[in-house]
Amino acid sequence: MISVYVDLAIGLVLAFLLLSLLVSGLNEAVVRLLGIRSKFLWAYLRDTFDGGPGKGRSWIPSRIIDVFAKLPFSSQDPRPRHAPDPAPSVVEPMPVDPSAVLAEEAPVPPVDMTERLYERLQEIDHPKGARTSISNIPPERFSGALLELVAAEEGGIESLIAKLEAIRSPLAGHLRGVWEGAQRDMGKFRKGVEDWFDGEMQRLSTLYRRYVKWVVFALALALTLLFSMDSLEYGKTLLRDNAYRAAVAAIASGGGDGTAELKDSLKDKCAVAGSVEPYSCVTEVFSSPALVKIFDHAVMSVTIPAEGADGPSFSFNAGSWWNRLITPGHWPGYLVTVVALLFGASFWWDILRRLTGIRGKNS
Incomplete structure (x- = not known):
């Protein structure tokens, strides 16, 4: 159970780090361009x-x-x-x-x-x-x-x-x-x-x-809304993703306790029950963890196809993006994201190092 929450913390910190780096990069670009x-x-x-x-x-x-x-x-x-x-x-x-x-x-x-x-x-x-x-x-x-x-x-x-x-x-x-x-x-x-x-x-x-x-605040707010990054929803997605993977791992190791949970997860994650081959569904879910879907709700989303297919595909999600934006249930999550980005990329990088045990050059 502890590892699940550690994974949740690492996933959230990594998401905040990526967005903070984007905010810092845009701010630096504006500052340098205008001198x-x-x-x-x-x-x-x-x-x-x-x-x-x-x-x-x-x-x-x-x-x-x-x-x-x-x-x-x-x-x-x-x-x-x-x-x-x-x-x-x-x-x-x-x-x-x-x-x-x-x-x-x-x-x-x-x-x-x-x-x-x-x-x-x-x-x-x-x-x-x-x-x-x-x-x-x-x-x-x-x-x-x-x-x-x-x-x-x-x-x-x-x-x-x-x-x-x-x-x-x-x-x-x-x-x-x-x-x-x-x-x-x-x-x-x-x-x-x-x-x-x-x-x-x-x-x-x-x-x-x-x-x-x-x-920085204006950029953080703009990127949060542009990517529709609801931190609270994203945290729940990470927990569900970790629970699903833990159930699969338990069955693979010979345990049977996670069978019912796994079936329920398959029903939620796959198309119509029985219409998708289970192994293909499990492979698809494992190759698309919650972390790589962090920007799925952005106004413009990118999908990386399977190996051997054509290049990445872009889709314009203006309708669903706007519906999420005007839904009050997502606003607390947006607020959490904006506040988190104000701490800066260096803060989240330090937190990530502490969680993962990555040592710096002088450590």
Whole structure:
């Protein structure tokens, strides 16, 4: 009896794992196709280095619709243009005179600090279009690029911070805090910049995941309804399938206790009693376990024929699929499936490893 419930657990976990992988794959495809990770990163860098457009509105999206509807298709792409050449060997100092700007004797010259940062990072870029595809900057690489900008200034870090303050860059406050905290030691300053940027990336990742979870929920709901995956019904199917196989195994081993149950199962699973040869029916059922029928109720189902036959056949089940969809009895099962998919493929893979005893490389 325990093995029956273990089989049930493995069957359900495997079904959730397959669907979770499909959800993750679709989400990753959308993110890569629209370059959302890269745009999200450079929107943050625009805010941090140059401030929002016109020193007002932030580049970082504030709503979920902005992340997946506005940010990917906006004409104001926060990413710099891709440059195939390596970074210039000579870094030009910022064309800003802080004393003149603060004295209001000269207008603030337009300085694109984000573009200057990209010039020091373009070696790690990959050509995937007109814009940069960089979606992750290691803290060590960021601090190195920032120190290259510092080296271009005659007054070092003090001069760079003064110029950033003159053009009202939000980065000035962050760098001054790190510089003072490092007690004006360049080695400690670099380490402080790395720690600060690493913390900012963690905060940005948390914000990004907060937006993405709604997309994962939408995909999980759409796939659950598309495949009409009723987890509660599927669990009952697995139990019946396991009970039938156990009865066949008992008879094959010489036991007679399962004969009546087997006859009842044959009546349910085969066509009309007596019209199908029993051995053929048993063979057919054993070759089509409940697991391979997980998507039988989808709007489009696929049937793999027996060996030697033509290729797989596709059938359009719009009528039966819609009837299942509007039947309230299936809704609790759909809800269980959606909630299960929100845990993610890694969670269900870990559960499957624990149930089956599969060991990882480091185990």
